[in-house]
Amino acid sequence: MKFKWKLLPAIWLLASTCIYAQEIVNNSFGNGLINITARDSSYSLKFAARFQSLYTSEWDFPEDYSLKNGNSNILIRRARLKFSGFAYSPKLKYKIELGLSNNDISGASEYTGNAPRYILDAVLFWNFYRNFELWVGQAKLPGNRERLISSANMQTVDRSLVNSRFNIDRETGIQLHHFFYLGENVLFKEAISVSQGEGRNVTTGNFGGYHYAARAEILPFGNFNDYSGADLHREKNPKLSVGASFSHNEDAVRTRSVAGAYILNDTGLYHTNINTWFLDLMFKYRGLNILAEAARRTADDPVAVNSDGTPTGEIVQVGDGFNVQAGYVFKNNYEVVGRYTGINLENRYFNQGIEKQYTLGLSKYIVGHKLKVQTDLSFNDFQQDAEDGLMYRLQVDIHF
Structure with a gap:
């Protein structure tokens, strides 16, 4: 049989693919x-992927048990x-993170071009002088610790209700970070x-003013991995980090500052100044991990009104x-976790009043x-008319 030389490029491509595989x-x-x-040494690239598979079951749990x-x-849950x-110089770093799951890309609206929100992070980090670093692009803002901890490094299935109600999430803008030792x-x-x-x-x-945020932390016993849940390293000495954050969103147009529904009235978007405070701490010692956070949000005029002064309902x-x-964390890398969360949205504006959640969790860290x-x-x-409830969750997390 006569050999077909035209097949040679295809054979070479197949062979090379198998070799590299x-x-x-x-x-x-x-x-x-x-x-x-x-x-x-003009650039470097690290590529990683991860996803979380989550099962959830919920029931009403009235007083008759x-x-x-x-x-x-x-x-x-996440993909x-x-x-x-780094690019050009080790002092100029970058990070791009894309979300692919429905939860990651949800929230499209006319203000996002009615397109899926694939981009989570797209940011440059420039270490321009000693311990100063300038961030430019979209990234997490300097808000509460629980939000700043990556969803890949949590010691629970997901973050608390405090984070979901009050966090200031990600935005596009500029950030200045600095550290020093005493x-x-x-x-x-x-x-x-400063962000949009x-x-x-x-x-x-930008519909209103800009969003200004600031954060300060003190680690009195030295540096440690304070942005990762669980004391997997089993710190030999007590480690503590205490942080405080403040956010001022000038002429904000959403119900949760940078998140939630857009607030509309008869003339368009409703504007009000929104302030958010956070106080948090992280403690680790010999397998013990404690995370605590308090948050508060206020608004100059929280009830949206039309031009004639009538409430809009937003x-x-x-x-x-x-x-x-x-x-x-036990020595076999099982961890038992307990959590208490309390939410108090002001009763004069909300019917639901106080909401409390009690959680007991178990984790097995196979590879951290x-x-x-x-x-x-x-x-x-x-505390109000809604039925109490039970929620069970099981999640597998893999991060290459």
Whole structure:
């Protein structure tokens, strides 16, 4: 049979693909799928991927202790692609994080071009002088600690209700970060930011003023991994980080400052100044981890009104919240976690009043936070007309 030379390029491509598919790399699990540094050291690239598979089951739990109106759901809670490295100089770093799950990209509106919100982070970090670093682009703002902890590094299935009600999330703008030591161990960190004010991936704005945020932290016993849940390193000495943040969103147009529904009246968007405060701490010692946060939001005029003064029905979610959780990691890398969360949205604006949640969780860290199984059971205590409820969750998290 006569050989068909035209097939040679295809054979070569197939053979080379098979060869590279079998290539053994030096990377280990959890350190990224691809790690590249240019021969001339002009850039580097690290590519990683992760996802969370979540099962949730919920029931009403009235006073007679019977379970009613149960429902369940299985979904991909998060699915992310992450790119990071440096460009031109090690002092100029970058991070890109894309969200692919429905939860990651939800929230499209006319103000985001009615398009899925794929971009989570797209930011440059420039270490321009000593301990000063300038951030430019879209990233998490210097808000509450629980939000700043990556969803890949949580010691619970998900963040608390305090975070979901009060956090200031991500926005596009500029941030300035700095740190310094007082003596040998006492570490201070500071950060300030100026951003657009309407949340992430906004394509139409700025509608009001800008959003200003600031954060300060003190670590009195030295630096440690204070932005990761669970004391997987089993700190030999007590470690503590105490932080405080403040956010002022001038002429904000959404019910939760940079999140929530857009507030409309008969002339267009309703504007009001919104302030948010946070106070938090992280403590770790010999497998014990404690995280506590308090939050408060106020607004100059929380009840939206039309031009004639009549209420529109839209209200800024003002009030306060408190969350405390503690966990202990055993030597076999199982962790038991307990959490209490209390939310108090001001009764004069909201019918739901006080909401409390009690959570008991269990985690198994197979490869630290890179491969883990987490489960929890929560009791939701509503003080008004709503039925109390139970919620069970089981989640598998993998991070290459």
